Amino acid sequence: DADVTQTPRNRITKTGKRIMLECSQTKGHDRMYWYRQDPGLGLQLIYYSFDVKDINKGEISDGYSVSRQAQAKFSLSLESAIPNQTALYFCATSDSRAGAYGYTFGSGTRLTVV
Amino acid sequence: GENVEQHPSTLSVQEGDSAVIKCTYSDSASNYFPWYKQELGKRPQLIIDIRSNVGEKKDQRIAVTLNKTAKHFSLHITETQPEDSAVYFCAASRIGSSNYKLTFGKGTLLTVNP
Numbered sequence: 174d175a176d177v178t179q180t181p182r183n184r185i186t187k188t189g190k191r192i193m194l195e196c197s198q199t200k201g202h203d204r205m206y207w208y209r210q211d212p213g214l215g216l217q218l219i220y221y222s223f224d225v226k227d228i229n230k231g232e233i234s235d236g237y238s239v240s241r242q243a244q245a246k247f248s249l250s251l252e253s254a255i256p257n258q259t260a261l262y263f264c265a266t267s268d269s270r271a272g273a274y275g276y277t278f279g280s281g282t283r284l285t286v287v
Numbered sequence: 288g289e290n291v292e293q294h295p296s297t298l299s300v301q302e303g304d305s306a307v308i309k310c311t312y313s314d315s316a317s318n319y320f321p322w323y324k325q326e327l328g329k330r331p332q333l334i335i336d337i338r339s340n341v342g343e344k345k346d347q348r349i350a351v352t353l354n355k356t357a358k359h360f361s362l363h364i365t366e367t368q369p370e371d372s373a374v375y376f377c378a379a380s381r382i383g384s385s386n387y388k389l390t391f392g393k394g395t396l397l398t399v400n401p
Contacts, residue, residue, distance in 0.1 A: 206388065274321075
């Protein structure tokens, strides 16, 4: 399912570096989300956006920022990466207008901070 | 905010046996409960969902039950097969909320032994 595309798929970066993870979707969904997955901790919400002018913090937003450049694009930035931000990051979309409340996930970005 | 507890964290069954995963939620206003399956190295995918106006929903070998009074819901997989081996996540949310987002449980690693 290439409807929700994340780039890069894998990334190794050094502590203190700025890094951007990108998400684009062709589903026409209005809502987009960034989650972080750590073993044993499930999926934790970082930021979410209901439209281009709407950005909301999730439960673990510290150290992250986002940009909704267009309805189809939602980027996650780590301004100064630290090792405990090593994780698997997922972008997801949903469509409130069609009553499709379940998410469609991207294929994930595995980020390692050394 | 919503809190979702999921048990067990790991579950091992023999092929052909049934598997049950249970979740509890804290927000009595939650009314949408999806389940996701994540195979190793892949994205989570929606496998079944239920809304609070329904007590049970089935789709072939999988079923979900909901007890609104007790605020818990369960995933039942019958006649398990090795390809059912994966991490399963439950989630809860409130459709109609201006702040709609899914809150996930921590996941259950299901292993089906041949």
